[in-house]
Structures are given as structure tokens and as C-alpha cells.
Amino acid sequence: MLPTRRWAALAGVACFLTVYAVVLDEPTPLLAACGLAAWLVVAQVDAVGTMRAVDRDLSASVSIEPTSVFVGDRAAVTLTASLSEAVDAPVEVELVAPPSVNAPERARRTVAFDPGETTGSVTCSIEFPVAGRIAFDEVAADIEGRAGFFTETVTLDVDARCLVEPPAPDGIHVGRGGELVGTTFGDHSSDQTGPGLVPHETRQYLPGDTLSQIDWKTTARMNHPYIREFESESDYLLSLVVDCGSHMNRGPTGRTMLSYAREVALGLVDAAESHGDPVSAQFVGDAAMEWEFGPSSSSNAYQTIRRRLLSIEPTASPRRPVDASRPVAPEDARKRSRLLGDDDSAFATTLRPYLRDGESYVSRVSDRPLFDAVKSACSRSDREDHLVLVTDDSAKVETYEAVVVASKRSSQTSVFLTPTTFFDDAADAADAGAAGDAAGFVAFEEFRARLERLPNVTAYEVAPKSAMELATTRATTAE
Amino acid sequence: METPVNQSERTIRTVLDANELTPMDAAGVLCFTLAVSLTNGLWGVAAGVLVLAAAAASDGPFAFVVAQLTAVSFFADAGLVALGSAQLAAFPLLAGAACGWPPDRALLVRLAAGYAVALGVAWALWTTLRWAWQAALVAAVLAALVAYGLHRYERVALGFVDAPEANR
Numbered sequence: 001m002l003p004t005r006r007w008a009a010l011a012g013v014a015c016f017l018t019v020y021a022v023v024l025d026e027p028t029p030l031l032a033a034c035g036l037a038a039w040l041v042v043a044q045v046d047a048v049g050t051m052r053a054v055d056r057d058l059s060a061s062v063s064i065e066p067t068s069v070f071v072g073d074r075a076a077v078t079l080t081a082s083l084s085e086a087v088d089a090p091v092e093v094e095l096v097a098p099p100s101v102n103a104p105e106r107a108r109r110t111v112a113f114d115p116g117e118t119t120g121s122v123t124c125s126i127e128f129p130v131a132g133r134i135a136f137d138e139v140a141a142d143i144e145g146r147a148g149f150f151t152e153t154v155t156l157d158v159d160a161r162c163l164v165e166p167p168a169p170d171g172i173h174v175g176r177g178g179e180l181v182g183t184t185f186g187d188h189s190s191d192q193t194g195p196g197l198v199p200h201e202t203r204q205y206l207p208g209d210t211l212s213q214i215d216w217k218t219t220a221r222m223n224h225p226y227i228r229e230f231e232s233e234s235d236y237l238l239s240l241v242v243d244c245g246s247h248m249n250r251g252p253t254g255r256t257m258l259s260y261a262r263e264v265a266l267g268l269v270d271a272a273e274s275h276g277d278p279v280s281a282q283f284v285g286d287a288a289m290e291w292e293f294g295p296s297s298s299s300n301a302y303q304t305i306r307r308r309l310l311s312i313e314p315t316a317s318p319r320r321p322v323d324a325s326r327p328v329a330p331e332d333a334r335k336r337s338r339l340l341g342d343d344d345s346a347f348a349t350t351l352r353p354y355l356r357d358g359e360s361y362v363s364r365v366s367d368r369p370l371f372d373a374v375k376s377a378c379s380r381s382d383r384e385d386h387l388v389l390v391t392d393d394s395a396k397v398e399t400y401e402a403v404v405v406a407s408k409r410s411s412q413t414s415v416f417l418t419p420t421t422f423f424d425d426a427a428d429a430a431d432a433g434a435a436g437d438a439a440g441f442v443a444f445e446e447f448r449a450r451l452e453r454l455p456n457v458t459a460y461e462v463a464p465k466s467a468m469e470l471a472t473t474r475a476t477t478a479e
Numbered sequence: 480m481e482t483p484v485n486q487s488e489r490t491i492r493t494v495l496d497a498n499e500l501t502p503m504d505a506a507g508v509l510c511f512t513l514a515v516s517l518t519n520g521l522w523g524v525a526a527g528v529l530v531l532a533a534a535a536a537s538d539g540p541f542a543f544v545v546a547q548l549t550a551v552s553f554f555a556d557a558g559l560v561a562l563g564s565a566q567l568a569a570f571p572l573l574a575g576a577a578c579g580w581p582p583d584r585a586l587l588v589r590l591a592a593g594y595a596v597a598l599g600v601a602w603a604l605w606t607t608l609r610w611a612w613q614a615a616l617v618a619a620v621l622a623a624l625v626a627y628g629l630h631r632y633e634r635v636a637l638g639f640v641d642a643p644e645a646n647r
Binding site for chain 1: 540543544547548550551554562565566569570573576577583586589590593594596597598600601602604605611612614615618619622625626629630632633634636637638
């Protein structure tokens with residue numbers, strides 16, 4: 001119980017009258033002082049009664065919507081308080097915000113009961129800048145006595161929790177046609193033995209072999225010393241092309257397509273570093289190349305690319321649309337044109353103009369930054385290289401043509417595609433869109449399979465594990 | 480920052496309008512004026528006017544304090560009956576400040592009882608103890624003890640104090 005300034009003023013007057021009585025040696029000021037003291041005591045008794053009543057009758061609850069957010073998001077927190085019996089004193093119930101959240105000022109998270117009121121609620125918007133399980137487990141009720149001489153704060157236990165997740169993908173699926181890929185991306189064999197991790201063969205011990213090379217299990221089984229040889233890794237250029245256009249910003253905060261793409265790219269850089277492979281990186285925006293680096297195999301190079309990967313954000317301007325129809329390579333077009341020959345039928349006459357100008361088809365994508373980036377990445381080195389393209393399936397023509405170029409010019413091409421159908425807002429909406437999702441996934445899978453049919457190309461899907469499992473189930477059901 | 484209109488136009492009229500004289504205040508002024516004028520004539524009426532002005536100008540215990548200060552002049556060396564009647568006459572002024580209008584009857588009864596007990600204790604101390612400072616000191620200590628006791632009771636009643644601490 002804390003006295004207010006009003007109490008202090010009145011107590012001060014009573015003290016003055018007491019001293020005045022001593023100075024004058026008169027009883028009247030002392031009687032007046034005692035009269036004021038009686039008022040203060042009676043007000044205190046009244047305040048104690050009010051505080052006990054509020055402590056007994058007040059109940060509060062807190063609800064958070066949504067209960068799971070990402071770092072930096074906001075949630076609506078509602079405080080509802082009620083008194084089983086009205087009290088004749090002002091009561092304010094305040095939502096006590098944990099220190100790790102950004103809460104609005106006190107007035108906007110407080111339910112104020114005027115004398116006679118029994119229920120009230122307030123909803124405020126709270127920002128969560130720190131990850132973790134945030135608990136709202138307390139509300140504070142400020143009670144003021146009727147006379148305004150005393151205040152007290154009582155706390156009530158509530159139980160409301162919000163899970164604040166870090167802005168990082170959780171449960172990433174990298175696979176081919178819904179099947180998880182178990183191997184590490186970026187590993188490659190050289191058909192030569194030496195220091196390495198991939199077992200190559202076992203052979204009998206020969207003088208000069210070191211003790212550490214002995215395979216003790218085989219030795220025990222064969223009753224003769226055997227050694228195990230491993231494949232040595234080669235100097236193998238990793239050319240990383242990461243699409244960071246605005247279309248990669250689809251998805252909830254922290255779990256955008258780019259977040260998943262970033263995880264894959266980071267894994268590839270780690271793999272390259274562990275093998276000591278040189279690496280080059282190109283980050284492609286909507287309109288132009290955003291950043292390029294390498295090739296280099298210095299320890300700084302890996303760190304530089306890693307830092308840049310962690311800091312990239314999707315570019316702002318929307319991508320210029322490229323026809324998303326089923327693409328036909330110029331070579332195929334020319335072949336079909338030749339097949340038509342001198343056919344004078346109406347069908348051939350109508351079709352011929354569409355197949356005649358094969359070069360102009362490629363020119364539609366030749367000035368696109370992703371296509372350019374892949375082309376320039378392929379021409380950087382004449383040694384064995386591994387081109388990795390990390391993008392989505394929103395611009396199929398451009399992606400396909402880029403991969404065609406890569407398949408011809410690189411030793412190995414890997415394409416990591418994030419299916420847009422998993423990240424579209426419409427796809428998240430409701431189960432009503434299940435059929436649409438399944439159709440979207442089937443279309444994506446067709447595109448991925450089409451890419452894989454190109455020589456030296458492996459195409460993977462990169463997606464949230466839960467969405468992938470759901471889509472696989474739906475696609476199976478639809479079939 | 481903009482100054483509120485009611486503060487910038489602080490006149491006698493606005494102050495009187497803001498501090499409405501309640502029937503309790505009026506009764507207090509009337510009783511006090513009657514008590515003082517019966518013993519002191521016109522000077523008593525003048526004191527009553529002063530208290531009326533204080534009651535009209537403030538809504539707190541200011542009128543009660545002014546009444547007590549004027550009573551010091553009029554009731555020096557007065558007997559128990561005169562002092563008692565003056566204090567009784569001043570009580571409505573205190574009740575007006577404490578209970579407002581209309582007054583909460585239970586609160587008014589508690590205040591009256593407390594007032595009577597406080598005056599009784601003060602008078603007893605004044606007449607029993609030899610020096611004025613002794614009476615003043617004992618009265619102050621008693622008031623402080625009662626307030627502290629209520630404070631401790633409130634801490635225990637609201638569960639702010641654990642049992643071992645409460646027993647100490």
C-alpha cells in the first residue's frame with residue numbers, strides 16, 4: 001500500500017497543526033490534527049477493504065492471435081478483465097509485457113474500470129523482435145482507494161504463450177520427384193585413390209602402407225592385413241548462380257523461397273570448402289546481375305560468399321514476364337520444320353511460319369539476367385566444373401533455356417527449384433485449394449523431369465518438408 | 480503546448496463554479512458560525528464568513544483547517560464544553576471533504592466514530608500529560624502505529640507476505 005501525494009499533503013497539514021499546538025500550548029490545533037488523522041485512518045481502512053475486494057473478485061485472461069509468429073512479426077494480444085462485483089473505486093488492469101517484446105505505451109494495454117464497471121477488455125498490437133517461447137503470465141491491477149490516499153498493485157496469474165520462430169526455414173526438403181536425396185550436394189568422385197571420404201576398394205597390405213590405412217574389419221574377416229583406399233577429391237569448379245529476383249520473396253517472413261534457396265546455396269559452399277574446390281558465385285536480380293565473385297578457393301572466398309548469401313534480399317522490381325508456355329528448343333523447331341519439307345497441305349502451310357525463325361525464340365530470353373549469368377558462368381573456366389542454378393519455376397522458358405546452355409557447356413549441372421505453388425498466398429489459404437495445389441505440384445514435377453532429361457543435368461526440388469509431404473499425398477490421391 | 484481554457488481563464492466565478500458548495504459544507508459553515516458567534520458575537524460571524532469563503536473556494540479539507548485555525552483565537556483557555564461544541568460544529572466541514580455529496584452513510588458513520596475517538600484520545604492526552612509536546616508526540620506516534628498496523632494487515636490480507644515473515 002503506497003500513500004499518494006494527496007495523503008502526504010493532508011498528513012503534512014496534520015503535522016503542522018500538531019506543532020502549532022505545541023508552540024501555542026493550545027489543545028485546539030491538536031484536536032484538529034487528530035480529526036485529520038482520523039480521516040486518514042478511516043480512508044486507509046476503506047482502502048484496505050476495497051483492495052481485498054478487488055483481489056478477491058478480479059479475474060483476467062490474455063489471448064494472443066496468432067499464437068505462432070516469426071521474429072519481427074506482430075500479434076494481437078487481448079486482455080480481458082472482469083470483476084464479479086463492482087467496486088466503488090478506480091481499478092486499472094495492465095498487461096505486463098515481457099521484456100523481450102515491443103509493447104505499446106501503458107495506456108494502450110490497460111483496462112480501466114470506472115467505479116461501478118465490471119468488465120472490460122483491450123487489444124493491442126505487440127511486436128516480437130526476439131525468438132523463443134514468449135509467455136504473458138502476469139497482469140497487474142492498480143487499485144486506488146476511494147479517497148485517493150492510497151494505491152496498491154496486485155498481480156494476477158494468466159497463461160498465454162506465443163511461439164516466436166526465427167526467420168529461417170525449418171524442415172527443408174531437397175529431393176527428386178518427392179524422394180529425399182540422402183547424399184551431400186557437391187560431392188564428386190575423381191576415380192583416383194588418395195585421401196578422401198568415399199570408400200573406393202580394399203586390397204591386401206603392401207610394404208610401405210601406413211598402419212592407419214588398415215581396415216581392421218576386413219583384416220579380421222580375411223585373416224590377413226587389408227587396407228581400405230578412398231577416392232581422392234579433385235579440383236572442381238563450383239559455379240553457383242542464385243536467383244534473388246523479387247519473385248523469390250514469396251512465402252511467409254523468414255520462410256520465403258529465397259530462404260530455402262539460401263540454405264541450399266550455403267550447403268553447397270560448405271561442401272566446396274570441405275573439398276577445397278574453387279567456387280564462383282553470381283546473384284541475379286530482376287533486371288541485372290546483383291553481385292558476382294570468383295572463381296576462388298581461398299578461405300576468404302568461401303566466407304565472402306557465405307556472408308553475401310546471408311545478407312541478400314530479393315530485388316524490388318518485378319521480373320519482366322517471359323512466356324511460360326511449354327518451350328521447344330530451336331534445334332527441335334528446325335528439325336520439325338525440315339520434316340514438313342515441301343508439304344503443301346493446309347496444316348504445313350499454317351505451321352511453317354512458326355517453326356521457321358528458330359533464332360528469334362532464343363532471343364526472347366537471351367537478354368534475361370539469369371540466362372546471361374548461366375552463360376557467363378559456363379564460359380569462366382575450361383576445366384571440369386559443376387554449375388549449380390538455384391531458382392524457382394516461375395519463368396520456365398528462361399530457366400529451361402539457361403539449363404540447356406549449361407548442359408552443353410558444363411561438365412555437370414544441378415538445378416535446385418523451389419516450387420512456387422508451395423509459396424503462393426493462395427496456396428496457403430485453405431484446403432479448398434487442394435486440387436489446385438496438386439495440379440501446381442504436378443506441373444512443377446513435369447518441369448523438373450523435363451529439365452532432368454537434358455544431358456548432364458540433375459534437377460532437385462527444394463521445399464518445406466511439411467508442404468512437400470502434403471503435396472505428395474494430394475498428388476497421389478488425385479491420381 | 481496549448482493551455483487549457485479553464486486554466487487560462489481562472490477567475491473567482493470559475494473557481495466557485497468548479498467547487499460547488501454541498502449541503503454538508505453549508506451545514507458545517509452554519510454550525511461553526513453559530514457556535515463561534517454565540518460565544519464571540521460579531522467576530523464569530525466574521526470567522527464564519529471566512530470559513531464560508533474557504534469552503535466555497537476549495538473542495539478539500541481547507542475549510543476545516545481554516546475553521547480550526549480561527550477557533551484557536553476564539554477558544555483559548557475555553558472549557559471542554561466550548562471546545563467540544565466547536566469541534567462538533569466543524570465536523571460537517573471534514574465530512575463534506577471526506578464523503579462528498581450525497582455521502583456514503585457507512586463511511587460517514589465510520590468517520591464520525593473515528594473523529595470522536597481521535598478527539599477523545601487527544602483530549603485525554605492533553606489533560607493527562609504535563610507538557611504539550613508530550614501529548615503531541617504521543618498522538619503522532621499513536622496515529623503512525625495505527626497506520627502502520629493497517630498497512631501490515633493489508634500486506635498479509637493480500638498475500639504479499641509469506642507466513643514465516645508474517646509471524647516474525
